[in-house]
Amino acid sequence: MPAQRRLHLGAFMRPVSIHTGAWRYPGAFPDANFNIAHLRRFIRKLEEGKFDAFFMADHLAVLNMPIEALKRSHTVTSFEPFTLLSAFAGATERIGLVGTASTTFDAPFHIARRFASLDHISGGRAGWNIVTTSNPDAALNFGHDEQTEHAARYRRAREFYEVVTGLWDSFADDAFVRDTASGFYFDPERMHVLDHKGEHFSVRGPLNIARPVQGWPVIVQAGASDDGRQLAAETAEVVFTAVNSIEAGRAFYTDVKARVEKAGRSRDHLKILPGALVVVGDSLDEARETRARLDGLVHEASAIAALSIALGVDASSFDPDGPLPEVPHTNASKSGRERAIALARAENLTVRQLAQRLGGYGGLSFVGTPQTIADAMEEWLVTEGSDGFNVMFPFVPEGLDAFVDKVVPELQRRGIFRRDYEGTTLREHLGLPRPPNRFFPDA
Amino acid sequence: MPAQRRLHLGAFMRPVSIHTGAWRYPGAFPDANFNIAHLRRFIRKLEEGKFDAFFMADHLAVLNMPIEALKRSHTVTSFEPFTLLSAFAGATERIGLVGTASTTFDAPFHIARRFASLDHISGGRAGWNIVTTSNPDAALNFGHDEQTEHAARYRRAREFYEVVTGLWDSFADDAFVRDTASGFYFDPERMHVLDHKGEHFSVRGPLNIARPVQGWPVIVQAGASDDGRQLAAETAEVVFTAVNSIEAGRAFYTDVKARVEKAGRSRDHLKILPGALVVVGDSLDEARETRARLDGLVHEASAIAALSIALGVDASSFDPDGPLPEVPHTNASKSGRERAIALARAENLTVRQLAQRLGGYGGLSFVGTPQTIADAMEEWLVTEGSDGFNVMFPFVPEGLDAFVDKVVPELQRRGIFRRDYEGTTLREHLGLPRPPNRFFPDA
Numbered sequence: 101m102p103a104q105r106r107l108h109l110g111a112f113m114r115p116v117s118i119h120t121g122a123w124r125y126p127g128a129f130p131d132a133n134f135n136i137a138h139l140r141r142f143i144r145k146l147e148e149g150k151f152d153a154f155f156m157a158d159h160l161a162v163l164n165m166p167i168e169a170l171k172r173s174h175t176v177t178s179f180e181p182f183t184l185l186s187a188f189a190g191a192t193e194r195i196g197l198v199g200t201a202s203t204t205f206d207a208p209f210h211i212a213r214r215f216a217s218l219d220h221i222s223g224g225r226a227g228w229n230i231v232t233t234s235n236p237d238a239a240l241n242f243g244h245d246e247q248t249e250h251a252a253r254y255r256r257a258r259e260f261y262e263v264v265t266g267l268w269d270s271f272a273d274d275a276f277v278r279d280t281a282s283g284f285y286f287d288p289e290r291m292h293v294l295d296h297k298g299e300h301f302s303v304r305g306p307l308n309i310a311r312p313v314q315g316w317p318v319i320v321q322a323g324a325s326d327d328g329r330q331l332a333a334e335t336a337e338v339v340f341t342a343v344n345s346i347e348a349g350r351a352f353y354t355d356v357k358a359r360v361e362k363a364g365r366s367r368d369h370l371k372i373l374p375g376a377l378v379v380v381g382d383s384l385d386e387a388r389e390t391r392a393r394l395d396g397l398v399h400e401a402s403a404i405a406a407l408s409i410a411l412g413v414d415a416s417s418f419d420p421d422g423p424l425p426e427v428p429h430t431n432a433s434k435s436g437r438e439r440a441i442a443l444a445r446a447e448n449l450t451v452r453q454l455a456q457r458l459g460g461y462g463g464l465s466f467v468g469t470p471q472t473i474a475d476a477m478e479e480w481l482v483t484e485g486s487d488g489f490n491v492m493f494p495f496v497p498e499g500l501d502a503f504v505d506k507v508v509p510e511l512q513r514r515g516i517f518r519r520d521y522e523g524t525t526l527r528e529h530l531g532l533p534r535p536p537n538r539f540f541p542d543a
Numbered sequence: 544m545p546a547q548r549r550l551h552l553g554a555f556m557r558p559v560s561i562h563t564g565a566w567r568y569p570g571a572f573p574d575a576n577f578n579i580a581h582l583r584r585f586i587r588k589l590e591e592g593k594f595d596a597f598f599m600a601d602h603l604a605v606l607n608m609p610i611e612a613l614k615r616s617h618t619v620t621s622f623e624p625f626t627l628l629s630a631f632a633g634a635t636e637r638i639g640l641v642g643t644a645s646t647t648f649d650a651p652f653h654i655a656r657r658f659a660s661l662d663h664i665s666g667g668r669a670g671w672n673i674v675t676t677s678n679p680d681a682a683l684n685f686g687h688d689e690q691t692e693h694a695a696r697y698r699r700a701r702e703f704y705e706v707v708t709g710l711w712d713s714f715a716d717d718a719f720v721r722d723t724a725s726g727f728y729f730d731p732e733r734m735h736v737l738d739h740k741g742e743h744f745s746v747r748g749p750l751n752i753a754r755p756v757q758g759w760p761v762i763v764q765a766g767a768s769d770d771g772r773q774l775a776a777e778t779a780e781v782v783f784t785a786v787n788s789i790e791a792g793r794a795f796y797t798d799v800k801a802r803v804e805k806a807g808r809s810r811d812h813l814k815i816l817p818g819a820l821v822v823v824g825d826s827l828d829e830a831r832e833t834r835a836r837l838d839g840l841v842h843e844a845s846a847i848a849a850l851s852i853a854l855g856v857d858a859s860s861f862d863p864d865g866p867l868p869e870v871p872h873t874n875a876s877k878s879g880r881e882r883a884i885a886l887a888r889a890e891n892l893t894v895r896q897l898a899q900r901l902g903g904y905g906g907l908s909f910v911g912t913p914q915t916i917a918d919a920m921e922e923w924l925v926t927e928g929s930d931g932f933n934v935m936f937p938f939v940p941e942g943l944d945a946f947v948d949k950v951v952p953e954l955q956r957r958g959i960f961r962r963d964y965e966g967t968t969l970r971e972h973l974g975l976p977r978p979p980n981r982f983f984p985d986a
Contacts, residue, residue, distance in 0.1 A: 123721065123728065130721040134753065136664050140633075160652070162734075162751050172726050177719060177753040180660035186629035187664045190583075205650065209603070209684045217623035221579050221630045240747035241652045276620060278566065278573040283615050283842050285566065291605075304683035308605045310577065310620040399726050 107481055107517050108371050108488030108530055110198065110340070111146045113139075114156040115175045117499070118377065118492045119461045121397030123174040125495040132496045133174045139184070140191050142500055149504035150518050152529045153196030153227060154188065155320075155340070155490060156181045160205060160238035169402040182214050189222035196526030198227035198320055198338075203256055205233060205242040208263035208303055215317045216268060216309045224313030224525030227338065228264075229320040232257050254327040256300045261319075261335055263303050265535075266294045268316050270306030272540035292539035314527050315534040324352075333359030337532050338371045340490045344439060344464050349374055349485035371487040371530055374480075377465040378473060379494045380502040387467045394494050395456040403452070403459035410440040410458050420452040461492070474510040481516060550924055550960050551814050551931030551973055553641065553783070554589045556582075557599040558618045560942070561820065561935045562904045564840030566617040568938040575939045576617045582627070583634045585943055592947035593961050595972045596639030596670060597631065598763075598783070598933060599624045603648060603681035612845040625657050632665035639969030641670035641763055641781075646699055648676060648685040651706035651746055658760045659711060659752045667756030667968035670781065671707075672763040675700050697770040699743045704762075704778055706746050708978075709737045711759050713749030715983035735982040757970045758977040767795075776802030780975050781814045783933045787882060787907050792817055792928035814930040814973055817923075820908040821916060822937045823945040830910045837937050838899040846895070846902035853883040853901050863895040904935070917953040924959060 112118060115133045123130045132138045143154050158181050162170065170176060181199035188197055197218065201211050211228075219226035232253035233239070239248075248256070275290035294305030321336040323329065332339045333356055343349040352374075357367045379394075381387025400420070407415040412430035424444040427437065444454045466473045480486045493499035511517035527534060555561060558576045566573045575581045586597050601624050605613065613619060624642035631640055640661065644654050654671075662669035675696035676682070682691075691699070718733035737748030764779040766772065775782045776799055786792040795817075800810045822837075824830025843863070850858040855873035867887040870880065887897045909916045923929045936942035954960035970977060 124723045124726060130723055131719075134663075134719075159751060162749050167731050171731050172728055174721075174728050176729055176751065177714070178751060179664065180656045180752070182625050183629040183657055183660040183664055186626040187633050190630050190633045206653065207648065207685055210649065213623050214626055217626040220577075221622065221626055237747070240745075242650055243745040271620070276574075276577075278617075280567045280573055283567060283840070285615055285617050286619055288610055288614050302683075302686040304680070306605055308602060308619065308621060309623070397726070 104515055105481060105487075106515075107477060107511060108152045108373060109517065110153045110155045110196075110338075110373055110488070110490040111151050111500075112155050112157070112375055112490045112492045113142065114158065114178060114181070114200075116142065116496045117494060118375075118463075119394060119494055120173065120402060121394050121460050122493075122495040124397045125394055127498055128495040129497065130174075134177050134179065136179075136187070138496070139179075140188070142496060143188050143192055143195060145497075145500060145504050147192050147195040149508045150521060151195055152488070153198045153526060154185075155198045155229070156185065156200055157229075158200035158202070158231070159235065160202060160233055161235055161241055162237070166401075166405070169399070169405065172399050172402065182218065185226070186218055186221055189218065189225070194225070194521045194524060194529075196225045196227055196318070196529060197222055198229055198318070198526075200229040200231055202231050202233040202238075203260035204248065204253060205238065205244075208260050208301055209267065209307070211260075212264040212267035212307055213309055215264075216307065216312045219312035219314055219317050220310070224527070226312070226314070227318035227320050227526055229322065229340070230257060230261060230336075231322065250325070251327060254331060258331060258335075259298045259300050262298070263294070263296050263301050265316055266296060266538070267303070267305050267307040268312055269537045269539050270294065271311050272537060273311055276310060290540065311537065314525050315537065318526050318530065318532060329356055329359060332356060332370070333365075334363045336370055338373060338530065341372060341374045342463055343374050346480055346483070346485045349480060350483065353484050353486060369532055371532075373488045373490045374464055374486050375490045375492055377461050377463065377492040377494060378503055378507065379465065379467040379499070380473065380506055381467075381469060384468050384472065387469065390494065391465075391467050392453070395453065395460045398456040398459040400452070400455070403455035406459035406462065407440065407451070407455035410436045410462065412437055415451065415455065418451045420455075421450050424449070424451055424454060470506040470510040473507050474514060474516075477511065478514060478516055547958055548924060548930075549958075550920060550954060551595045551816060552960065553596045553598045553639075553781075553816055553931070553933040554594050554943075555598050555600070555818055555933045555935045556585065557601065557621060557624070557643075559585065559939045560937060561818075561906075562837060562937055563616065563845060564837050564903050565936075565938040567840045568837055570941055571938040572940065573617075577620045577622065579622075579630070581939070582622075583631070585939060586631050586635055586638060588940075588943060588947050590635050590638040592951045593964060594638055595931070596641045596969060597628075598641045598672070599628065599643055600672075601643035601645070601674075602678065603645060603676055604678055604684055605680070609844075609848070612842070612848065615842050615845065625661065628669070629661055629664055632661065632668070637668070637964045637967065637972075639668045639670055639761070639972055640665055641672055641761070641969075643672040643674055645674050645676040646703035647691065647696060648681065648687075651703050651744055652710065652750070654703075655707040655710035655750055656752055658707075659750065659755045662755035662757055662760050663753070667970070669755070669757070670761035670763050670969055672765065672783070673700060673704060673779075674765065693768070694770065697774060701774060701778075702741045702743050705741070706737070706739050706744050708759055709739060709981070710746070710748050710750040711755055712980045712982050713737065714754050715980060716754055719753060733983065754980065757968050758980065761969050761973065761975060772799055772802060775799060775813070776808075777806045779813055781816060781973065784815060784817045785906055786817050789923055789926070789928045792923060793926065796927050796929060812975055814975075816931045816933045817907055817929050818933045818935055820904050820906065820935040820937060821946055821950065822908065822910040822942070823916065823949055824910075824912060827911050827915065830912065833937065834908075834910050835896075838896065838903045841899040841902040843895065843898070846898035849902035849905065850883065850894070850898035853879045853905065855880055858894065858898065861894045863898075864893050867892070867894055867897060913949040913953040916950050917957060917959075920954065921957060921959055
């Protein structure tokens with residue numbers, strides 16, 4: 101009998117809550133996203149809850165949103181991932197530390213070196229979320245007037261990944277002999293000079309740091325496009341995805357796992373973790389009221405803008421207190437439009453309520469009791485909708501504490517989540533192999 | 544009566560010892576330069592000794608030295624500065640954290656953001672050692688076939704500094720109102736868009752992080768050339784220098800402080816800290832024997848190479864056990880040649896001993912008892928040879944522990960070093976003002 105599959109849980113923590121109203125919720129820390137003492141408390145609580153990893157998204161600009169929305173956003177001031185995750189390495193012992201680093205505006209040597217250093221500092225807990233940056237405001241911060249087109253960004257990302265992993269393999273694990281008698285600190289025969297010359301990069305190497313504890317930090321990706329799925333299938337070990345329903349989750353899971361096998365890899369060596377906002381209550385009604393109260397804190401301007409984007413029409417002329425009127429078909433995304441309409445009907449929402457739902461967080465959410473949330477997560481796991489979740493909290497600290505104190509024990513009771521860490525590295529938490537060194541396969 | 548001037552002490556810790564034989568010394572930790580637990584112990588000890596700052600040099604390549612020297616070097620694997628200093632922020636409370644970041648191969652937005660993040664994470668203890676990179680091996684790691692020439696590197700560095708400090712000033716200190724009632728997280732009127740367009744950089748801004756705790760992290764430089772001195776006089780708050788004698792120290796001090804005043808700044812707002820290797824013994828003889836034993840661990844090939852460079856002639860044909868022969872004049876640096884000859888005569892050194900001295904560490908050193916070392920440091924302070932030192936340890940942990948346990952109390956007894964930290968930020972330790980925000984002078 102095969103061992104029972106278990107959930108893997110990441111905590112999506114930049115921002116500390118994806119919900120735009122989170123910082124205003126009664127009892128929430130308004131400055132949580134930018135307070136090191138609060139953040140240290142959160143990651144320690146997540147480690148108490150045996151989470152696989154703390155996950156940091158990243159942005160290379162004050163986000164490109166209208167000023168009316170921007171001035172209400174708690175993401176405008178944030179810590180930088182390498183510095184924050186390194187600070188956390190000393191504050192925790194087991195939880196993984198996944199940071200986002202873009203391949204669009206940085207150099208492979210810097211990225212390889214910083215993740216290797218974080219991996220050594222944390223005893224093998226680093227993960228690299230590889231992204232490409234399409235935000236035009238970010239391009240302007242790096243001297244680019246025009247954004248690189250999508251396919252070119254992905255070609256660059258692919259080569260960037262090859263260079264970074266090649267640099268990580270600069271030294272065999274046994275290179276550093278430190279023989280005080282002979283005076284040999286390392287064996288040059290166990291050092292490889294990469295000498296990469298490609299379309300985008302020319303990088304000599306070697307890296308000036310020993311091979312990471314994990315061989316390579318865990319490779320994480322979030323691309324959903326065809327290019328993104330293919331890159332993930334070939335290179336990623338964790339995929340964060342934004343599917344909105346269990347049906348969409350299963351379709352994504354089936355597609356990506358098939359691509360993984362086609363690429364000659366084991367399907368178990370890539371874990372699929374959809375993002376999910378989780379709102380916990382002692383009763384279903386209480387959880388729904390919490391969600392409604394939270395959505396009610398979303399400013400109407402941002403809310404109507406989000407609804408207009410979803411529907412593909414200007415929603416500002418709709419009666420906010422009335423039901424959603426008939427919406428004409430447009431060239432906008434059909435799935436977004438249909439989802440919004442279905443949501444309004446299913447929950448009997450007014451235009452304002454629907455707009456605030458989408459403006460707060462329009463993606464996948466589990467709103468219920470510890471039992472109903474565990475039911476849903478178990479169904480996703482058992483029916484191959486996912487290998488776990490990248491959990492988002494509605495507000496902090498309460499929403500995070502509720503998940504760790506109430507949902508985690510219920511998952512553990514069912515045997516679908518660890519009761520304690522069994523290894524020390526992020527790879528061990530995720531059940532991923534340590535990659536062999538391509539230049540020193542014997543080491 | 545003016546307050547008594549006091550020494551400022553940095554600890555030069557990358558590598559943990561500048562001396563190439565350090566890792567082989569009996570009782571030393573051979574892996575100290577790359578062991579996070581050891582390094583955490585060292586910085587805590589330095590904080591116990593009330594040091595102003597922990598200082599990390601940096602290199603962007605496995606150093607360009609012959610393989611015979613390289614394989615004996617403990618610097619070949621090292622932590623990256625942003626990650627290591629961030630890890631230290633949580634392990635310490637007061638000591639400053641100075642990291643080196645080159646302006647030659649990185650983007651101002653990244654550097655501004657990472658130092659701002661480190662400054663917030665550490666509660667205002669960050670310092671930026673601004674360097675330009677001339678190592679041709681480093682250039683090859685970033686796709687450059689040729690090294691940029693000296694003056695061009697300095698022009699780029701100057702503009703880089705302007706952009707970074709401009710980005711740090713993106714927000715007024717009072718910008719983040721976090722008003723849960725109105726929903727305004729920050730006041731857009733208190734945000735400045737830099738819109739820099741210059742010779743080397745086009746950077747829009749704003750930075751996506753609040754203004755650093757210190758306003759700006761402390762600006763540190765080490766340039767000794769005319770360009771370097773002038774840049775330091777205009778922009779630096781700490782200068783690390785490699786002068787080799789108190790006379791050279793006074794000449795440098797007089798020149799740079801005059802340039803500072805000519806640039807319209809207070810001479811007290813730039814601190815000059817020469818690097819100095821300090822070897823402590825209970826007697827003068829014991830200290831000298833320690834130094835000789837340490838120098839004896841330097842490999843002859845590296846030693847003779849260092850001597851040849853200093854003299855400007857090939858020293859490999861000299862009798863290693865004989866005295867230094869007559870050396871012809873060449874086009875090489877006169878001061879290096881004269882210093883080597885004077886050193887050999889003054890201490891009656893054989894060719895091998897002289898070569899090992901220069902190959903271990905040829906710069907300024909204080910070798911003696913806590914009293915004679917304190918005498919020397921006091922003379923440098925009182926006669927304006929320096930404002931303190933960037934201390935290098937001969938080996939660790941013993942050399943570092945001896946300085947903190949024996950030399951620091953002697954300096955404190957004389958009233959020329961603090962008995963405890965009086966402030967919480969690096970600026971406060973150094974007696975430096977918090978820079979006003981150029982865009983929000985009222986804040």
